[in-house]
Structures are given as C-alpha cells and as structure tokens.
Amino acid sequence: MELEKKSSSQREIVINISKTPVSYPKHPENKIQNAYFGLIKIEQLIEMISDDIGGNKRVIKKGIFDDNIRYYLGANDKNNVNLGMKEQLEGCNYHLFGLLNNGITVICDEAKLNSEELTLVNYQIVNGCQTSNVIFELIDNLGDRKNIFIPVRFIATEDEETKNSIIKGTNSQTSLTQAQLMALSNFQKAIERYYSIKQESNRFSIYYERRTEQYRGDDIPKTKIINIPIQIKCVSALFFNLPHEVSGQYGKVEKSTSGLLFENEKHLSFLNVYYVSGLCWYKVERFVQNHEEGRKFRRARWHIMMLFKLRNCDVKDLDKLGFNKIPIDKKMNKASEQIEKILLKNDDFLHVEFIRILNFIKETLVSHYAKEPEELFNDRKLFERKETTTTLINANKELRKIKK
Structure with missing residues (x-):
C-alpha cells in the first residue's frame, strides 16, 4: 500500500x-x-x-x-x-x-x-x-x-x-498545542493518508484530523472525525489497556505516549492499529450517544473499547497494561485486523455485543466493590482508577477460562 x-x-x-x-x-x-x-x-x-x-x-x-x-x-x-x-x-x-x-x-x-x-x-x-x-x-x-x-x-x-x-x-x-506541532510530522501525514485509503477499501468513512479544524465547513458528523488527542486516547485504551488513564489523566497520557506512538518509523508498517482504534471509538461513541443504556455509562466508553478487543480477539497477551519500548508490533496489527472485521459487521450485532459488555462491567464492578449499583456508578472517579481496569481484565480472563 x-x-x-x-x-x-x-x-x-x-x-x-x-x-x-x-x-x-x-x-x-x-x-x-x-x-x-x-x-x-x-x-x-x-x-x-x-x-x-x-x-x-x-x-x-x-x-x-x-x-x-x-x-x-x-x-x-x-x-x-x-x-x-x-x-x-x-x-x-x-x-x-x-x-x-x-x-x-x-x-x-x-x-x-x-x-x-x-x-x-x-x-x-x-x-x-x-x-x-x-x-x-x-x-x-x-x-x-x-x-x-x-x-x-x-x-x-x-x-x-x-x-x-x-x-x-x-x-x-x-x-501552539503539542498536537498542532505533531501535525507537521511525516508520521501524522501517513496516518491521514491511511484513513483516506481505508475509506475507499472499506466504503466506510471516518476522517483523520491532522490539522486543527481542517474539516471545518464540511458536512461531516463530529463523531466521524478523529483528531490527534482522540487518536492517542483510542490507541492507549484499545491496545494498551489504559482506559482509566485516558478517562481522567489525558495530559499524563499525551506526555508519556505521544513520542512512543508517533515517532518510531517501524510503526509505519502497522498503521491499521491507528485506524482501527479510531474506528472502534466511532462505533462505541455512536452506541453511547444513541442508546439509553449507553448514555448511562458514557464514562465507561474507553473500558467498553478495551473489553471489546479482549472478548473478540484470539491473539495472545493482549491483556497487559502499558507500553513496551517498541509498543506497536505484528501481534497488535493482527489483532487490529480481527477487530476491524467485527466492527464492520451490521450495527445490530454491535449493539448486542456492547450491551453484553455493559452487563459484564456492571456485574463485575458491583461484585468487586461491594456497593449498590446507583452509588457505585455515580462515582465520577470509578473509571479513572487503575483498580477498575485490572478488575475487569482479570474477570474477563476467568470468564474465558470457563468458556474453554
């Protein structure tokens, strides 16, 4: 390509x-x-x-x-x-x-x-x-x-x-923000081109906003526009299991991850990871906006993305937290291809899967924190805690063992 x-x-x-x-x-x-x-x-x-x-x-x-x-x-x-x-x-x-x-x-x-x-x-x-x-x-x-x-x-x-x-x-x-300065890099231009190429091959349009307001005046829904900060959040939540950090500490995430994500030329071979992260965010965000149950759990949307990957990929070792020295690799690219196929299925299928994930989140966290659902999910910091993420990852591991 x-x-x-x-x-x-x-x-x-x-x-x-x-x-x-x-x-x-x-x-x-x-x-x-x-x-x-x-x-x-x-x-x-x-x-x-x-x-x-x-x-x-x-x-x-x-x-x-x-x-x-x-x-x-x-x-x-x-x-x-x-x-x-x-x-x-x-x-x-x-x-x-x-x-x-x-x-x-x-x-x-x-x-x-x-x-x-x-x-x-x-x-x-x-x-x-x-x-x-x-x-x-x-x-x-x-x-x-x-x-x-x-x-x-x-x-x-x-x-x-x-x-x-x-x-x-x-x-x-x-x-100038850090994202605006990053927009100049060849890596960012490559991501932008990759999104454009995928529009043609998938016949499904989401847009990469490399430059601030570059789609201003175009009739494009905001949920279909992935800017640099959203891209960082998407990759961090979906592939590095850091939904708690992007929920409440974006500045920390940007500082620690942007260099790792956008400066290694080896990652140009794995641009599908970036695209699929944006695609997953769009699908989850639309579910959250358009369904009553989704709206109730808006703060959990980054965790929904992470669990969607863990439930639907058979690639090993996708449940580790954080970044390695070379964070994007062939394993992640393979996972992105699996996720992409599922995300491009009809919306009714995805709606059912997202509801299942929400039910799993509710049952797991109510049991773990031993609190009434209303009290627990009114806690604004719930999905910003690392404990919440590790609890969901471990519970999903156990569930997969049982199914095997």
Whole structure:
C-alpha cells in the first residue's frame, strides 16, 4: 500500500511584483535555495490561493494550506482575532490592514525572480491561512481594497527539517498545542493518508484530523472525525489497556505516549492499529450517544473499547497494561485486523455485543466493590482508577477460562 505520494501536477504560478522584493542571504549549507521578503497586493494573494471556475466565481485551491498547522478557524465571536481582521478590512481604516497584519509565509520548491515576475513552483502557504481566508470571505466586496499591499515571505527549500522549523517559527506568535506541532510530522501525514485509503477499501468513512479544524465547513458528523488527542486516547485504551488513564489523566497520557506512538518509523508498517482504534471509538461513541443504556455509562466508553478487543480477539497477551519500548508490533496489527472485521459487521450485532459488555462491567464492578449499583456508578472517579481496569481484565480472563 503506497503511502508516500508526490504530486503529479505541481502547483505553479507567476506573480507580478511591482515592489522589488529583498533577497535573503544565501544559506551556508544550501538548505534554502533562495528567499525573498516583499509586498504583494491582495488581488495577487487571491490569485495564489484560489482558482477561477468561471462565472466570476473562485474557489480555494485544493491543498494550498495542507502544511499550515491550523486550518481556517472562522471570523466570528468565537475567534476575536479573525473577527477583528475582518472588521479592519471592512472598516473605514482598511488602508492600515497591511501594516497591522503579520503577513504571509510561502514555502515552495523553487522561487525564480525575473524583473517584476516571481515564479513559484509547488508552493504552500504555511503561515497566513487565517488572513488568506478572511480576505477570501470578503472577495465579492473588496473593491479597491484589492490594491492593499500585504507583507509576504517566499522561501524556496526542499529540506523537510528546514520546512518544519520555518512553519513552527512563523506560527509561534500564537500558542501552539503539542498536537498542532505533531501535525507537521511525516508520521501524522501517513496516518491521514491511511484513513483516506481505508475509506475507499472499506466504503466506510471516518476522517483523520491532522490539522486543527481542517474539516471545518464540511458536512461531516463530529463523531466521524478523529483528531490527534482522540487518536492517542483510542490507541492507549484499545491496545494498551489504559482506559482509566485516558478517562481522567489525558495530559499524563499525551506526555508519556505521544513520542512512543508517533515517532518510531517501524510503526509505519502497522498503521491499521491507528485506524482501527479510531474506528472502534466511532462505533462505541455512536452506541453511547444513541442508546439509553449507553448514555448511562458514557464514562465507561474507553473500558467498553478495551473489553471489546479482549472478548473478540484470539491473539495472545493482549491483556497487559502499558507500553513496551517498541509498543506497536505484528501481534497488535493482527489483532487490529480481527477487530476491524467485527466492527464492520451490521450495527445490530454491535449493539448486542456492547450491551453484553455493559452487563459484564456492571456485574463485575458491583461484585468487586461491594456497593449498590446507583452509588457505585455515580462515582465520577470509578473509571479513572487503575483498580477498575485490572478488575475487569482479570474477570474477563476467568470468564474465558470457563468458556474453554
């Protein structure tokens, strides 16, 4: 299964630059071919980020913001920065827009300057997604605002380490989460591609949100979107039997597991583990949301995932807690394939299985803690305790012995 794909038709554009750009000094190790600081008009930016589809209509170019840490977050009351930017451009002091804006950063494979023309080959906007989209939202009402100049940096490099350093640096004016920084890695891009490939082979759609809000505006149910924090929780609960930790100590889990999960290139051979974890979360989450009995035990959903694996896989040694030095392996990948087949069965089958798991949880924990069900399950910390997890694992072991 091919995961690394180079665009067969590279994106190329010629920009007319009336203001002569300033050339950045050559990099001593040639990691940067060339770079320019300059000013371009808003109308030139619109040409860069969108395609003309006829009838005086334009659409955002597909993939133009793929290497941006965040996708467009909207210009509304929930995002005061973007709203302020929009109001500035619409207001009477719009001529100050370019002076008050941090500008745009463009990374490309090649940047060739010839007099007043700059040719960009295979370019991406890696900082300025918010600015670009605010401008694009106002495209029909810009008028002479299209002549406003905005600052821009053009950087030609094919060195991945340099690209990531530039992306992180130019986005550092606003706080970035660990997940947003992880989004830049080739491993995250591989997971995103794998989810996309699985959509075609399984004819079942769930989506990997590598970048914040990348599916904003698409008509996709939230339960079908697996972002990086959810992915960490899913793998930790399903394959490493840590549902108690992801229930209440996500910060601890992220710190201790994200490096192990996303930095070992050997794990690229086992991407099905990541996908199936997300698929299992979606199926359990939908059950929890749509069934009364499921809603009562929402806090147990990570334990439901773990028990679903333990009850439906014949792979040995899946009941150990925590991570090994090389956490994802062939054994887990085999288990993921078994789980996937079952999860893709009809929902009636899964509903029955999830109800059985809930009944098992209730009976096991009431017996273990020797408390009345109402008192026990009203305890908000119940499913955050390691004791709860080990009790359920051990009870499931005994049940399997009896069945044998």
